[in-house]
Amino acid sequence: MHVLLVEDDALLRLSLTDTLNAEGIQVSGLANAEDALILLGAGQIPDVLVTDIGLGHGLNGFDLADMARSRHPAVEVILISGSAPDARGRPLRRHERFLQKPFDTTTLSAAIKAAARGEP
Numbered sequence: 001m002h003v004l005l006v007e008d009d010a011l012l013r014l015s016l017t018d019t020l021n022a023e024g025i026q027v028s029g030l031a032n033a034e035d036a037l038i039l040l041g042a043g044q045i046p047d048v049l050v051t052d053i054g055l056g057h058g059l060n061g062f063d064l065a066d067m068a069r070s071r072h073p074a075v076e077v078i079l080i081s082g083s084a085p086d087a088r089g090r091p092l093r094r095h096e097r098f099l100q101k102p103f104d105t106t107t108l109s110a111a112i113k114a115a116a117r118g119e120p
Contacts (some may be wrong), residue, residue: 004046005029008037008056019105033059047116053081076115097119
């Protein structure tokens, strides 16, 4: 299983990548949506896209999720953030899940596996 993790907090990104890799989940970690779009455009399609909603300057996680799903409709998305998604003015869409920070890696791993299986 391949996961594309987009998180602008370098320490969190590295920690999650290391933990998930240790569980046998192949993770590509990136700091911003623009780099993720380059990979998606080059045909590197993850089973699951995990993205922070607030990614600093440029595109946010909602933008990335919408663009990823328009290019690759089968991609499952897990949005992560310190605040609930409705607080940002956009409800979750089909094939999207949400985890509020802080969460433990066991919760993230379980969400990734469920998403990859297409479970709600």
